[in-house]
Amino acid sequence: MSAPRGTPRDASAPLHERLLEQVLLGCGLLSIAITIAILAVMVGESAGFFAEVSLAQFLFDDTWTPLFAERHFGIWPLVAGTFLTAAIAIAVALPFGLLAAIYLGEFAPPRVRAVLKPTLELLAGVPTIVYGFFALLVLTPQLQRWLPSLAGFNALSPGIVMGMMIVPMITSLSEDAIRAVPDDLREGAYALGAGKLATVFGVVLPTALSGIAASLVLAVSRAVGETMIVAIAAGQQPRLTLDPQVPVETMTAYIVQVALGDVPTGGLEYATIFVIGGALFTFTFAANLVSRRLARRQYRSVAT
């Protein structure tokens, strides 16, 4: 009898087959190598940076001007710009995405759902460079009619456009969570006399809560790592502000700014993009892990 899958192949398999298995394993291990390579690059370049700039200056200085004559390396202005645009994006994406998920999961007739779901996915398939164009050249001029104080580069417009892009991510993961709620629970609620709305808000959403939270965490991670929209429409002025009407600079936009300029490789300015990149990588990697754990928690609690 042949060995069940998942156990080591028996030694009697022909040599070329055993070699092949090693090649396939190599393909799989390449993904681990990528992670290690990213870590190595970020840590290597950051080590050079922190040999010259103290961690205290990085964390406690409130200005970021590594490209000026008087250099400051305080990360907070970039962090503020990043989380300001991300927060605007989430403020747009969460209500729309969640309501759409409730519609798809609880109300939509199968035929409507079959059309609406792939249509929503289109939003996530449009390249981000296109959204950047929307934000800078279409939405900002429109918004300036209502908000005359809005600057040509601002956090508001790219934030809103980024929110549009993230809607399908929240919808699809939240809908999975809503559909994973067993029908027994819904029927139990109906049997106790609850209406549809009471069932959705009293039973379904609370049960699906950690799955919905998982989609939120992933959306934040996506918004923080988004580059082209903010590089095009948010500006290049690192500024410690929460005002959505003025130009800011996000972590990703800073990396693009340096990459487009004539910064000599190997210098301190060059190292900054890897420090910022390392911070981005760490944050998104951690967010993905948290999101996975949250999503699994729901499925475990529903299964018992």
Add this chain to the structure above:
Amino acid sequence: MTVARRRRRSRALERGFAALCFTAAILPVLLLVLLLADVVVDALPRLRWDFLTSFPSRHAERAGIVAGAVGSLALVGLTAAFALPVGLGAAIYLEEYGRRGRIASIVEVNIANLAGVPSIVYGLLGLELFVRALGLGRSLLAGALTLALLVLPIVILASREALRAVPTSLREAALALGATQWQVTRRVVLPLAIPGVLTGSILAVSRALGEAAPLLVLGALAYVDFLPDGPASPFTALPIQIFSWTNRPQPGFEANAAAGIVVLLATLLCLNGLAIVLRHRLERRRSGR
């Protein structure tokens, strides 16, 4: 009486809420359609044949997209050549060989996490690894290798899904007849899974077509007045070209950027169409056998 009224009111509330949810689902899509219509109107004056065949120019009305378009096609082709074999290999290992093993589960979590890493981080990796350490320079090859790393997790996820769709009973039947694991994979699983693998992979690789951030970080050029003549050639790409036009203050370039967007979106649509057609044909051939 009051019970009936209350029930009627709750039914109305319910319908209102469902309508609200429906509106929330449809509104972002409508906004996208509006914005796209605006782009097409902007693009109309530039959407002529010479836009597709001209090199960039300082004069907006003479500038064209040929360098970006050819660069993007070469880039995506090379990316697919790197990412598809490796991605399929990894998926085969995870689904057919290493299932439930410890290595497989570590690789699995890692791939899911890599799929969520921002694309600009891959750009930084490519800059250090391919452009500098391996000395490939700011070449087409360096760009394609970087994009291959970026889409690899997506190719693996799509291929695994296709492999998983093949019924286990077929594998068991072949194993029971004495076939080796590779024979089962090669003769039974792959023929059934290939249409799904291809469709998923084309969709994954088409993501590489729209990526601008990693290429900007690698140092793709914005002004290129020649076609790439090999993998070592410097290059530009459609999204890079669109980016550089979007950033120019002169109004003529806005129309160019819009026209570039129309070309990019049309190419993406064609790729997606190709994926669907390919799947249909392969599926028909299989069922006809």
